[in-house]
Amino acid sequence: MQDLEPGERPPRQSLENPFYYLENFQQVLDWVGVRHGDLLDEAERAFLDRFPRLPRASRALLVRMAMRKGRLFRAGKLRYAEIGCPLEAAAPLIAEGWVEAAPALGLDELFGLLTKGEIAQAFGLPAKLRKDELRAALAAEAEPPRPLAEWCPALPERVLGLAIDGLCERLRLMFFGNLRQDWSEFVLADLGIYRYEQVPFSAESRAFHSRRELDDYLHLQRCRERFEAGAAPDAVLAGIPAEPYANPWLERRRGKLLFRLAQQHERDGNWPEALRLHAGNRYPEARQRCIRMLERCAQVEAALELALAAEAAPESEAEAQQLERLLPRLRRALGQPPVPRRAARRVERLDLRLPQPAAGVEWAVREHLDRPEAPVHYVENTLLNSLLGLLCWEAIFAPLPGAFFHPFHSGPADLTRPDFAERRREPFERCLARLDDGSHHEAILRTFAEKHGLQSPFVAWGLLDEPLLRQALACIPARHLRLVFERLLRDVKANRSGLPDLIQFWPEEARYRMIEVKGPGDRLQDNQCRWLDYALEHGIPVAVCYVQWAEEPR
Numbered sequence: 321m322q323d324l325e326p327g328e329r330p331p332r333q334s335l336e337n338p339f340y341y342l343e344n345f346q347q348v349l350d351w352v353g354v355r356h357g358d359l360l361d362e363a364e365r366a367f368l369d370r371f372p373r374l375p376r377a378s379r380a381l382l383v384r385m386a387m388r389k390g391r392l393f394r395a396g397k398l399r400y401a402e403i404g405c406p407l408e409a410a411a412p413l414i415a416e417g418w419v420e421a422a423p424a425l426g427l428d429e430l431f432g433l434l435t436k437g438e439i440a441q442a443f444g445l446p447a448k449l450r451k452d453e454l455r456a457a458l459a460a461e462a463e464p465p466r467p468l469a470e471w472c473p474a475l476p477e478r479v480l481g482l483a484i485d486g487l488c489e490r491l492r493l494m495f496f497g498n499l500r501q502d503w504s505e506f507v508l509a510d511l512g513i514y515r516y517e518q519v520p521f522s523a524e525s526r527a528f529h530s531r532r533e534l535d536d537y538l539h540l541q542r543c544r545e546r547f548e549a550g551a552a553p554d555a556v557l558a559g560i561p562a563e564p565y566a567n568p569w570l571e572r573r574r575g576k577l578l579f580r581l582a583q584q585h586e587r588d589g590n591w592p593e594a595l596r597l598h599a600g601n602r603y604p605e606a607r608q609r610c611i612r613m614l615e616r617c618a619q620v621e622a623a624l625e626l627a628l629a630a631e632a633a634p635e636s637e638a639e640a641q642q643l644e645r646l647l648p649r650l651r652r653a654l655g656q657p658p659v660p661r662r663a664a665r666r667v668e669r670l671d672l673r674l675p676q677p678a679a680g681v682e683w684a685v686r687e688h689l690d691r692p693e694a695p696v697h698y699v700e701n702t703l704l705n706s707l708l709g710l711l712c713w714e715a716i717f718a719p720l721p722g723a724f725f726h727p728f729h730s731g732p733a734d735l736t737r738p739d740f741a742e743r744r745r746e747p748f749e750r751c752l753a754r755l756d757d758g759s760h761h762e763a764i765l766r767t768f769a770e771k772h773g774l775q776s777p778f779v780a781w782g783l784l785d786e787p788l789l790r791q792a793l794a795c796i797p798a799r800h801l802r803l804v805f806e807r808l809l810r811d812v813k814a815n816r817s818g819l820p821d822l823i824q825f826w827p828e829e830a831r832y833r834m835i836e837v838k839g840p841g842d843r844l845q846d847n848q849c850r851w852l853d854y855a856l857e858h859g860i861p862v863a864v865c866y867v868q869w870a871e872e873p874r
Contacts, residue, residue, distance in 0.1 A: 345386070378411070438472065540574060553585055676870075694824055
């Protein structure tokens with residue numbers, strides 16, 4: 321296959337081709353070879369060089385194994401029409417050392433591969449026992465791992481083991497820049513289920529710039545997996561580097577894992593250790609948790625000192641909001657006089673008593689308030705985010721270094737990082753300037769038509785249509801849109817949620833209001849309170865509707 325030009329997307333493969341997955345895998349190998357060749361060791365380069373020379377059936381079998389869960393497979397479960405006999409196809413792979421012909425199996429691995437009846441027969445146990453009962457009956461067995469043929473000599477089956485699962489994971493990481501995405505991305509794109517914006521990027525644009533960064537990412541991933549599998553926090557902590565990473569992206573991942581370990585210590589009641597971890601962590605929210613741990617550890621003066629420092633320079637609106645609740649309590653605990661708090665802004669309140677429907681409370685309120693002259697839409701976080709995404713499409717998909725580096729990006733890789741908007745200041749300013757001259761109407765509708773269906777981190781295509789967009793643009797003043805967009809861009813991760821559930825338009829009067837809905841017993845969440853406060857501060861029309869049920873559900 322010929323090398324791809326920088327920014328060129330691999331050609332779509334027809335799913336009618338039975339070897340479509342093999343061609344997709346080869347595209348990844350070519351892509352990695354061109355763009356990440358300097359990050360490969362000798363064995364990895366040898367794999368990229370030797371893989372295309374193997375028989376097609378052997379290559380296809382290896383890819384099938386790599387794309388399935390786990391690394392151990394019964395040969396009888398690896399039968400594919402286009403491959404033929406899996407044992408014949410495996411022979412060249414075994415010769416290369418990429419597949420094990422008879423991997424040693426422990427009891428747990430054996431139980432994962434065999435049926436209940438096969439296990440009962442192999443160990444001479446009653447067939448009526450459930451699989452967990454069979455495992456319990458063998459719990460005391462300390463049998464060393466050995467091949468299937470030694471466990472079950474009478475079973476006419478072979479087990480093959482993928483010996484390069486680590487290499488395949490590393491290749492996938494280099495291509496996608498993460499381990500969330502996998503080979504299914506190709507299939508979903510080929511089927512047209514997902515369509516992506518085509519962003520030009522240079523050959524130098526990639527997630528990793530050194531092999532050490534790759535190794536560090538994978539090391540943190542292993543630590544995270546151990547923690548999620550139930551390992552003790554201290555055991556996981558021992559494997560996490562004590563010093564921060566120089567790479568901000570990796571350091572954020574390290575900080576998030578440390579934060580989760582500290583949270584586990586909190587749940588376990590080990591407050592001193594939770595305090596120690598939070599105190600040395602720059603991850604967002606760690607400072608707030610540190611203040612709370614100081615308070616719980618009866619170090620109230622230290623807690624107040626740290627809280628006052630945070631109040632002087634809060635890291636986010638969320639932290640400032642939490643400090644408003646926390647500081648009065650700390651001052652009371654130390655016998656200090658209260659500090660006057662700012663008066664809370666009063667939001668318009670609607671109280672309704674409605675028949676309880678089978679659907680959600682938001683739909684009940686929407687149906688009750690909806691009028692031909694004043695339609696109500698259930699939009700929650702979708703409409704205003706979508707308007708931002710449509711207006712600022714060119715800024716969001718600007719081809720900045722490190723933002724896009726493979727063909728399957730639904731949005732820039734740095735979307736939730738603190739400097740996301742700052743890195744794109746000029747293109748965002750150009751896009752937002754359309755709000756000042758009224759050209760935003762045409763720009764949003766044009767993008768809606770031209771980009772319809774392409775993946776976007778902001779645009780909810782399934783909930784948008786042109787009449788809704790036209791109503792919103794006719795009724796929401798440009799000044800209000802700018803205010804909302806500016807807050808969204810200040811903290812994309814935190815502010816994309818918390819927007820009111822409903823929006824009501826009065827097209828003849830060119831006005832609107834947003835409505836947050838709360839059913840019986842529901843309370844406003846912190847992010848919703850922040851949006852309400854911001855709306856009230858800037859004159860954006862908003863109300864909170866509290867619902868009580870008049871009868872039992874229909």
